[in-house]
Amino acid sequence: MSINKFNSDLLNINNSSCEFFHINQNFNEMNIIETGPTTNYIHENIFEEDLSIIINELSNLYFKELNEGKESDIRKQHILDFIKNYKINLQEIIYWLLNNQHNSNSIHLLGYFYYYGIEVNSDKQNAYEYFKKAAELEHDTAQYNLVNMYIDGDGVDKNYDKAFKLCKKLAGKGCPSGLNLLGHCYDVGIGTDIDKEKSFELYRNAADLGNLNGLNNLGICYEGGVGTNVNKQKAFESYQKATELGSTNGMTHLGWCYEEGFGTDVNVKKAFELYSKAANLKNKYAQYNLALMYEKGKGIEKNMEKALELYHKTANLGNCLAQYNLAHMYKDGEGVEIDFDKTFELFKKSAEKGYSDAISMLGYCYNNGIGTIADTQKAFELYQEAAILDNNCAQFNLALMYEIGEGIEKNMKQAIYWYKKSANKGNEDAQLRLEELLKDF
Incomplete structure (x- = not known):
């Protein structure tokens, strides 16, 4: 989405x-x-x-x-x-x-x-x-x-x-x-059982009354088949209507449609224009998508300085994806000086918002003493948290800790369980490790 x-x-x-x-x-x-x-x-x-x-x-x-x-x-x-x-x-x-x-x-x-x-x-x-x-x-x-x-x-x-x-x-x-x-509430189960069909119906009712959030949510339902069948054209039209009514979230969605060719022909230039308009209106999602385009040189000449500027803007607005990307940049020295303290701080901020990739990387920081004192028990807890959220890398790292008894008592049964979880998602390292372990069982 x-x-x-x-x-x-x-x-x-x-x-x-x-x-x-x-x-x-x-x-x-x-x-x-x-x-x-x-x-x-x-x-x-x-x-x-x-x-x-x-x-x-x-x-x-x-x-x-x-x-x-x-x-x-x-x-x-x-x-x-x-x-x-x-x-x-x-x-x-x-x-x-x-x-x-x-x-x-x-x-x-x-x-x-x-x-x-x-x-x-x-x-x-x-x-x-x-x-x-x-x-x-x-x-x-x-x-x-x-x-x-x-x-x-x-x-x-x-x-x-x-x-x-x-x-x-x-x-x-x-x-x-x-x-x-x-x-x-029906969509995610707040105070009631999850009912995607009911959720879709309510979003549509709100959209019919001109509510911009309802229009955007209706588009997302059509985009992902939530409570209804996938309908790329209707998703595009919902985002387009929200955009016409001035929604910066709608502009961002519509920009994504043009970037990916979802419900319309690919038009990277149009995507860039929509992201730029919404970003100038301080939409943190648009700022993030625009930063990605500058970083990758997609639809615009590659410009790491501009990408970093936008990443910082949207990260300061609480965008967990931007915080995560910035953390990697500071870790690897990509466009900035390596700064492990900022790496740890940004992964932590992103993780606090429930982003599983950031939770996994925060575990990695604790495991390797990046920007903090090494703490294998804390690393284990974070890997476990992200693994339960179905994070592939965390599942592999959790399995590895169970296998070697790092941060937790050695448990081969749990190691195999989590290697299987990771392997089933296509993790080649997990597949190889699982194959080796199963030879002994």
Whole structure:
């Protein structure tokens, strides 16, 4: 697949490899960044009662763009632009919200500012409490944010049952973002059994309502035959429609289609253009794909300096694939000076997002003392973790450790088991080692 499913696109897409707030009733103790005007000193062109209208308009804008599937960074920028256009100081908004917690829009918006750290220090537990309070007042956006917080365990303990229950409520209201998110729950089994057909149906419903995440997820379903038959043309059309509606994720998917000739003729130039457009809009997946093109000289003259620049950009945005590639570059001195400390750090960051190749390579670092003190027991644990995730190299290395008794007690039965797993995936080293071992059994 071109990139991962777009499940939630919450305030902070974690996405998770891939990797949200405690109401303090004493407003005087709120940790505001700078002392600012109270509502008694609001901009002379803005009456205090007008702020109530502005808060409602802000909430409506946020909800509209959430249901359209606009990316979180874009939504945030539009919120800030909206406030700027009214020539209101952000602290004026904050102080007004602190003293006017009388409706769900005000409660939710204050939680949003706490989540993002807008004019206040970021406090996800505090934001969670505001979202929870607004959600209890049937605020749809707050309920949506809570679902994602329960799924990710960000600012609150993970709770898939609560996430699924809230998600069903949102979808039942016909909320496009809720339909897409419920599709994700059925897709991966969050609070319910996995049901790919149901997931596909919900993604399609969200897409029919113009939700960009729904369109992209629908394309992925058609691309991989998830809950439906593989249909290259429909996948291409879904990505194309998402692109036309301004989705940078759609641009990235569509670029991949042109690069690989999926549902269309191969057009590397078009792929490069789409990746570039999305990358300039800070899409980390597009930045990664564009970096690959510069690294390989595909569709563009090879340029390692540009590739490294893009890898660093997307790695800093949390892209586990870019972190993994950069780690290899620092390990091998490819385009950069060899730096084992950075190698270890980047493999670790990528591994923390659940990327099995990175988990395996982190085990390799511990096994060989690359950027860290050698620790064969830790290496064994990491190889085992990646092997369970069906990583071929990790399965081979785990088998080898069982065979020679490194980091674990020697166990030939386990060695053969993992060599077989690796060999069945075409690992020639595992096939040869297995053949030798089976002669003795």
